[in-house]
Amino acid sequence: MIIQPTSLAALTWAGAASGSAAPSWRIGSVLLARPLGVNAQGLQVLQIGTLTVEADVAGGQLPAQFQVRVLSLGAQPQLEMLAQPSDPVLQRALRERLPQQNGYAPLLATLDALAQRPVLRQLPPELRNALALLEQAMPSPAEVTRGEGLRVAIEHSGLFLESLLARPPGQPAPPLQDDWKGALLRLVALLDRRAPAPSTRNTGDTAPPMLQRGLQAQPRASLPPSLLAGDEVEPLLDRLQGDVKAALARVEVAQLESASGPLPAWMIEIPLHGVDGRDVLQLQLEYAIDTGDGSRGWNLGFALDLPALGAVQGELQLREPRLSVRLWAAQADTVQRLERQFGALRQRLAACGLLLDQLSCQLGLPEPPNRYSAVLLQATA
Incomplete structure (x- = not known):
C-alpha cells in the first residue's frame, strides 16, 4: 500500500515523518489499522494508530481491522498488509x-x-x-x-x-x-x-x-x-x-x-x-x-x-x-x-x-x- 497524508492528518504527518508525533512508525514496526471509508478520489481512508491517512490499496476491499508492517518511510511510506489469522x-x-x-x-x-x-x-x-x-x-x-x-x-x-x-x-x-x-x-x-x-x-x-x-x-x-x-x-x-x-x-x-x-x-x-x-x-x-x-x-x-x-x-x-x-x-x-x-x-x-x-x-x-x-x-x- 502507498500511503499519502490526508488533509485531516496534514499537521500530524510532518511530525510522524520526523518521528516526534508517532515514534512507533519505524521500519519493521507492526501497526493496527482499520478502514474509515473511501474518499472522492477513490482512495481508502485509514486510521493507523493515531493518524488518518489515504491509502492506494492494491487488491481489493479491506477487513474491518488488520495489521500492517512499515516497509519504508518518507513522503510516501510503504506498508505491507499482513495476512489475517483464521477465526x-x-x-x-x-x-x-x-x-x-x-x-x-x-x-x-x-x-x-x-x-x-x-x-x-x-x-x-x-x-x-x-x-x-x-x-x-x-x-x-x-x-x-x-x-x-x-x-x-x-x-x-x-x-x-x-x-x-x-x-x-x-x-x-x-x-x-x-x-x-x-x-x-x-x-x-x-x-x-x-x-x-x-x-x-x-x-x-x-x-x-x-x-x-x-x-x-x-x-x-x-x-x-x-x-x-x-x-x-x-x-x-x-x-x-x-x-x-x-x-x-x-x-x-x-x-x-x-x-x-x-x-x-x-x-x-x-x-x-x-x-x-x-x-x-x-x-x-x-x-x-x-x-x-x-x-x-x-x-x-x-x-x-x-x-x-x-x-x-x-x-x-x-x-x-x-x-x-x-x-x-x-x-x-x-x-x-x-x-x-x-x-x-x-x-x-x-x-x-x-x-x-x-x-x-x-x-x-x-x-x-x-x-x-x-x-x-x-x-x-
Whole structure:
C-alpha cells in the first residue's frame, strides 16, 4: 500500500515523518489499522494508530481491522498488509456444518411428494401452517425476473436473516414471514417435537463451501420409489426432517463463508416455484478489482437447471457504464433459444444507459474455478 497524508492528518504527518508525533512508525514496526471509508478520489481512508491517512490499496476491499508492517518511510511510506489469522470460532462452525449440509433439491422433492398425500390435511394445524410459510418463502420465476423482485428474493434467501433482525432500538422490525431461513427454523422446530432428529451427517467426502466450488446448476432430485408408493405420510415427514436440517446447514455455511473472505462475496441460493415442480437458482455476487487497469465493479454469476432448458450458467461483469455478458448452456437447442433473445436484450440494456462490451452464449458449461484454500483444509480436516 502507498500511503499519502490526508488533509485531516496534514499537521500530524510532518511530525510522524520526523518521528516526534508517532515514534512507533519505524521500519519493521507492526501497526493496527482499520478502514474509515473511501474518499472522492477513490482512495481508502485509514486510521493507523493515531493518524488518518489515504491509502492506494492494491487488491481489493479491506477487513474491518488488520495489521500492517512499515516497509519504508518518507513522503510516501510503504506498508505491507499482513495476512489475517483464521477465526477459530468460524472455522469450528464450518467444520460442524459442512458434513451436515446438502443442496435444496432433495428438500424440494420431498415437499412435492408430501403435497400429493391426501392425509396431509390431517396433520396438526401448526405443522400445516409451517409448511405453508415455507411455500410462501419461495418466489416465482416471474418475481425474480424483475429487478425489485430479485432484490427481495436475495434479501429473503436466509443469508441475511440475522442482519435484518439486528435493528437499532426504535426501528420497526422488518416483515420476516417470507424469509427462507426463518421458515426452515419454524418447520424444523415443529418436526423435532414429533420424533428424534435423524442424522444428517454426510458419510462420504465432505464438499467444500460453495464459494470455493463455484457455480453449479442443480437439477431436480427424485425420491426413492418406496417413498412415492402408498399414502403414508410418516416416512416423508421423517425424510423432511433430515432435509430441512441439511438445508439449514447449507444456509449457515454460506453465511459463515461470506464473513470469512477479504472481498465482499456471497453465494445465494433461491428456491423457485417452477412448472410441475420446484427449481434452485444459484447466484454468486462479488466485488471485483481489475488488476490490469484498477477498475472496480461487480460480478454476478448465476446457474439454473430447468427441465425445459437443461443446465444454464451466466456471468455478468459490470464496470459502469460497461457491461459484459457471457452465457453457457448444456444443450444446443437452448443456446439457439437464448441467442434469439439477444436483440431484445441489447435494446433493453441500451435503454438503461449501459454499453455492452460482450454478449455471447457457448455450448457446454464452464469449468469451475480452483478456489481451494487453507481455510477449506482446516474446515474439512
